[in-house]
Amino acid sequence: MSRRDTRLPARRRRTLGAVVAGAAALVLGGCAQDAPQDTWQPAGDNAQKIHDLQWPVFLVAGVIGVIVLAVVAFAVVRFRDRGQPMPEQSHGKPALEIALTILPALILVGVGIPTVSTVFDLAEEADTECIINVTGQQWWWEYDYPVQDGCGGISAPIVTSGQLVIPADTNVLLRLTSRDVIHSFWIPKLNGKKDTVPGRVHTLRMQADEPGIYAGQCTEFCGLSHANMKMEAVALFPADFQTWVANQLEDYQAPAEGSLAAEGEATFTANCAYCHQVNGLTTTAPDGSVTPVLANPDEFVVSGAAPNLTNLMTRNTFAGATWDLLTEECRDRVWNAPPEEFGERYLAGVSADCLNEVDLREWIRNAPAKKPMYATADQAANSGGKFRGMPALGLNESQIDQIIAYLLERH
Amino acid sequence: MFTTGSKLFIGGTVLAVVAAIVFAVSYDGDRAWVAGIGLIAAAIALSFLMGINLWVRDSNVGGMQADATTTSAAAQSRPGNSMWPIVGALGGALVVIGIVATPVVFKAGIVVLLIALFEWLVQSWSERASADPAFNASIRARLMHPLEFPVLGAVGLAVIIYSFSRIMLFLSKEAGPAVFVVIGALITVGGFLFASKATLKTSVVAGISTIAALGLVSTGAVMAIDGERDMHEYPTVSNDPTVCSSNAETETDERASQTVAAKSNVAATVIFNADRQLYVQQIGTGAYSRVATLQRSNPSPVMFRNLSDEAVRLKVNLGTFTDPATGTVTSQPVTCTTLVEPDGRQFLSLQFPKSSLATTQPYSFEVPEVEGATVEIVVP
Ligand SMILES: [Cu+2]
Numbered sequence: 001m002s003r004r005d006t007r008l009p010a011r012r013r014r015t016l017g018a019v020v021a022g023a024a025a026l027v028l029g030g031c032a033q034d035a036p037q038d039t040w041q042p043a044g045d046n047a048q049k050i051h052d053l054q055w056p057v058f059l060v061a062g063v064i065g066v067i068v069l070a071v072v073a074f075a076v077v078r079f080r081d082r083g084q085p086m087p088e089q090s091h092g093k094p095a096l097e098i099a100l101t102i103l104p105a106l107i108l109v110g111v112g113i114p115t116v117s118t119v120f121d122l123a124e125e126a127d128t129e130c131i132i133n134v135t136g137q138q139w140w141w142e143y144d145y146p147v148q149d150g151c152g153g154i155s156a157p158i159v160t161s162g163q164l165v166i167p168a169d170t171n172v173l174l175r176l177t178s179r180d181v182i183h184s185f186w187i188p189k190l191n192g193k194k195d196t197v198p199g200r201v202h203t204l205r206m207q208a209d210e211p212g213i214y215a216g217q218c219t220e221f222c223g224l225s226h227a228n229m230k231m232e233a234v235a236l237f238p239a240d241f242q243t244w245v246a247n248q249l250e251d252y253q254a255p256a257e258g259s260l261a262a263e264g265e266a267t268f269t270a271n272c273a274y275c276h277q278v279n280g281l282t283t284t285a286p287d288g289s290v291t292p293v294l295a296n297p298d299e300f301v302v303s304g305a306a307p308n309l310t311n312l313m314t315r316n317t318f319a320g321a322t323w324d325l326l327t328e329e330c331r332d333r334v335w336n337a338p339p340e341e342f343g344e345r346y347l348a349g350v351s352a353d354c355l356n357e358v359d360l361r362e363w364i365r366n367a368p369a370k371k372p373m374y375a376t377a378d379q380a381a382n383s384g385g386k387f388r389g390m391p392a393l394g395l396n397e398s399q400i401d402q403i404i405a406y407l408l409e410r411h
Numbered sequence: 412m413f414t415t416g417s418k419l420f421i422g423g424t425v426l427a428v429v430a431a432i433v434f435a436v437s438y439d440g441d442r443a444w445v446a447g448i449g450l451i452a453a454a455i456a457l458s459f460l461m462g463i464n465l466w467v468r469d470s471n472v473g474g475m476q477a478d479a480t481t482t483s484a485a486a487q488s489r490p491g492n493s494m495w496p497i498v499g500a501l502g503g504a505l506v507v508i509g510i511v512a513t514p515v516v517f518k519a520g521i522v523v524l525l526i527a528l529f530e531w532l533v534q535s536w537s538e539r540a541s542a543d544p545a546f547n548a549s550i551r552a553r554l555m556h557p558l559e560f561p562v563l564g565a566v567g568l569a570v571i572i573y574s575f576s577r578i579m580l581f582l583s584k585e586a587g588p589a590v591f592v593v594i595g596a597l598i599t600v601g602g603f604l605f606a607s608k609a610t611l612k613t614s615v616v617a618g619i620s621t622i623a624a625l626g627l628v629s630t631g632a633v634m635a636i637d638g639e640r641d642m643h644e645y646p647t648v649s650n651d652p653t654v655c656s657s658n659a660e661t662e663t664d665e666r667a668s669q670t671v672a673a674k675s676n677v678a679a680t681v682i683f684n685a686d687r688q689l690y691v692q693q694i695g696t697g698a699y700s701r702v703a704t705l706q707r708s709n710p711s712p713v714m715f716r717n718l719s720d721e722a723v724r725l726k727v728n729l730g731t732f733t734d735p736a737t738g739t740v741t742s743q744p745v746t747c748t749t750l751v752e753p754d755g756r757q758f759l760s761l762q763f764p765k766s767s768l769a770t771t772q773p774y775s776f777e778v779p780e781v782e783g784a785t786v787e788i789v790v791p
Pocket of ligand 1: 139184229
């Protein structure tokens, strides 16, 4: 036989090539380096439990799947219709049938026992050492730390967003709920996902072995910017966590008189503070009386909430953890820090040198242009006069300069 | 020149185009384009069908062979009677009545009209498909049964369920279970008899089933018209400061249920214990505390449990708001449960639009007239 005769016809060859290429792309996709949202790389007890369960189940299912497919393929090829006479038709073979019922049942029991016990383990609440409320709303996550003896002691509530700061190697219990539609909270390296449902409080365990940043994403379609509703869990050594808590609860530092930031404070009070709370911010009436400035997002936003900006520059990301507050270089320093140094670098927050001013300016200039939101006047008219997300506020560049200067001091 | 079928579609096309033009000229609402696209799409689709009809000459005998229309095979079997014209007329009547009376009837009329049109189209198509009525019936069945059976089944089921629900809502709470035990038993016995008497004629079975179905639907209809039994809802929450500030019994208290059916899980459980102390237990922690952190701008479901041996109510101080200029109190809202019997429980849903910073007196839970029975509420 000459070599040519053994080659497939051109069309078949092309089809085969496409199939091989597609399969290779799929397989190689699984080798992605630096995939931050990877359930196969657990970084805490809870995720480890899920992992310990899923790989043997996957293995069993995979082997069975391959065997079944191979047998089917064999039968299809070997017994295909070549015009041969119909073989004798028989019915029933009790021994085989019973065996083929009992065997899968046994396999299912084998899978079922560890599954059920994992489900119960992951629902455990008795060993909680720290409680954090997590609230989803279109399209960002709010975290509030209730007053408690847990978490090393928290004397007044802390409200933050985007980055969930937790003490490492500590059993944290999240209480999940939502202010508008159903969202779902998922930090793949730390635990499975759980829906956040308006009017209900669900609990989810969270534990990270080592300090570091663990990325996640809303996993229940929740509207326009669902894809931009990310979150990050930031684990700090318990001592660093205490530093973080103390910093969050520090008294408000008014900008120095006459500074750009002081002008920013006034601009912020006039344009932003009716939605965004900055704890400790006050206004002085002409008669000298001082009153706290209290945000009232209930009147302006459908969910009734906007991120608390008291300590904006202690977080590294904004607007649903979608954009970095740090420049790329500074960000890499934090994300790639070895665990021992991570806390120090994270707690340094965002300095003027490290601020990613481009994205923040664009956000303040015209937020809906940056992140799809339902936040024009027309759209608000369709939802009871309230926005979903942050509207464009029509500030000029010098006002934005002032606000940036002011926000930079929110450490 | 133009075949009969194509004339129909020419008319339809012209109508759609005219409608689209009239619409475009006369209406400029927000959603005009939706209807516009619909009408233009209809015009395109209809002209396409017109083209096909012209091309295949109504898929009939040659349009020029006049005598073939009477001698062709398809023309040999006379079409049977059809109920669809009369159903269509019913739909039309419903539409007209609905326009004057209620939108529901209008919508029902539209549905009936569409069904009648579609069924009629399919029927006339299938009856002329060939000269063999049996074959014609079979192709109609092959096309329509996969649609008709599920829809009819669903409608039948819906009617049965609705009728049963009306009957249940009409009967008193006590009579309901008894009646349904009897009906259930009758159905079981009936089924058993049918099954055991294999010789029973199908017409008898069908007759009995029809009578039962008619009985069910008519009873359901009568009871639906007659209305549901009285269902009393007694409020379990009051916002009246004088009621909330004491444990004296009011008329509402007497009627209020002492059990809670809320399936929702609670953010916090407030407990008044045997030592007349007030504590809060928050979800996720078993610990008792004198401070509760509840969310801002989000309803917090709260359960009150009375473990003491006296009847008390839980009062929630929803803040004291003052006018910053004058310092006078502008509002001091409260809410409270009805009196909760010993071992009883009651549910509250609390929402704080403003953080604790906004109130001059802290938000708090309290049992009125009991010294020291308070739990502070912190709202971030
Ligand atoms: Cu979401």
